[in-house]
Amino acid sequence: xxxxxxxxxxxxxxxxxxxxxxxxxxxxxxxxxxxxxxxxxxxxxxxxxxxxxxxxxxxxxxxxxxxxxxxxxxxxxxxxxxxxxxxxxxxxxxxxxxxxxxxxxxxxxxxx
Amino acid sequence: xxxxxxxxxxxxxxxxxxxxxxxxxxxxxxxxxxxxxxxxxxxxxxxxxxxxxxxxxxxxxxxxxxxxxxxxxxxxxxxxxxxxxxxxxxxxxxxxxxxxxxxxxxxxxxxxxxxxxxxxx
Numbered sequence: 001x002x003x004x005x006x007x008x009x010x011x012x013x014x015x016x017x018x019x020x021x022x023x024x025x026x027x028x029x030x031x032x033x034x035x036x037x038x039x040x041x042x043x044x045x046x047x048x049x050x051x052x053x054x055x056x057x058x059x060x061x062x063x064x065x066x067x068x069x070x071x072x073x074x075x076x077x078x079x080x081x082x083x084x085x086x087x088x089x090x091x092x093x094x095x096x097x098x099x100x101x102x103x104x105x106x107x108x109x110x111x112x
Numbered sequence: 113x114x115x116x117x118x119x120x121x122x123x124x125x126x127x128x129x130x131x132x133x134x135x136x137x138x139x140x141x142x143x144x145x146x147x148x149x150x151x152x153x154x155x156x157x158x159x160x161x162x163x164x165x166x167x168x169x170x171x172x173x174x175x176x177x178x179x180x181x182x183x184x185x186x187x188x189x190x191x192x193x194x195x196x197x198x199x200x201x202x203x204x205x206x207x208x209x210x211x212x213x214x215x216x217x218x219x220x221x222x223x224x225x226x227x228x229x230x231x232x233x
C-alpha cells in the first residue's frame with residue numbers, strides 16, 4: 001500500500017499570513033499520463049470533506065485562487081497564500097494511483 | 113445541482129448486516145464512477161470501495177474485501193453499500209462520493225453529508 005505522510009499535523013496560522021502543508025508518498029504518484037494522482041481535500045468543522053486540488057495542482061471548481069498545489073513524484077505541497085478564518089479545518093492529501101486509495105493523516109489548521 | 117444523499121445507517125450488533133443507500137441527483141449516474149469513504153469518530157478518512165463506470169470494475173480496501181459489496185443502479189440513480197459481518201471497528205460515518213470526469217480513481221468532487229453506522233452489542 002502507498003503510505004501518505006503529512007506534516008505538520010497541527011498548523012496555527014495568523015489571518016493574512018501564508019500556510020504550507022507537506023504531503024509525502026511512499027511511492028511515486030506520477031502516472032504514465034504525466035499527471036500526479038494526488039488530490040487535496042478540506043474538511044471544515046462539522047462538514048463533509050470538499051475537493052480543493054486534483055491531479056496535484058489543478059484547483060477544483062469554486063476554489064479560491066489563494067489555494068495552490070505543487071509537487072511531483074513523492075513530494076507535494078498545498079499552499080494558502082493568505083489564510084482566512086474560513087480556511088480552518090482538517091486538510092487531507094489522497095493518492096489514487098493504486099488501490100487501496102490512501103489518505104494522509106490530516107493536518108489541522110487553526111487560526112491564532 | 114449535484115446531490116448525494118446517504119441513508120440506511122443505524123445501530124447494528126456485531127456480526128450483523130446493513131445496506132447503505134445513496135440517492136443521487138443533478139447528473140447522469142451512469143456516466144460517473146462512485147465511491148464510499150468512511151470516517152471513524154474523531155479519526156481521519158478511509159477509502160472503502162469504488163465502482164468504476166464504463167468497465168463496471170469494483171475495488172475494495174483490504175479490510176472490506178469479502179464483507180462489503182458496492183453496487184450501482186443507474187436507473188434508480190442510486191448507489192449501494194451492502195455491509196456484512198460488521199465489527200465494532202466499522203463504526204463510522206459513511207460518505208457516498210462522486211468521482212469527477214478526469215479519468216482516474218480520485219477526484220472526489222461531490223460528497224454526501226454521510227450516514228452514521230454504529231456497531232455495538
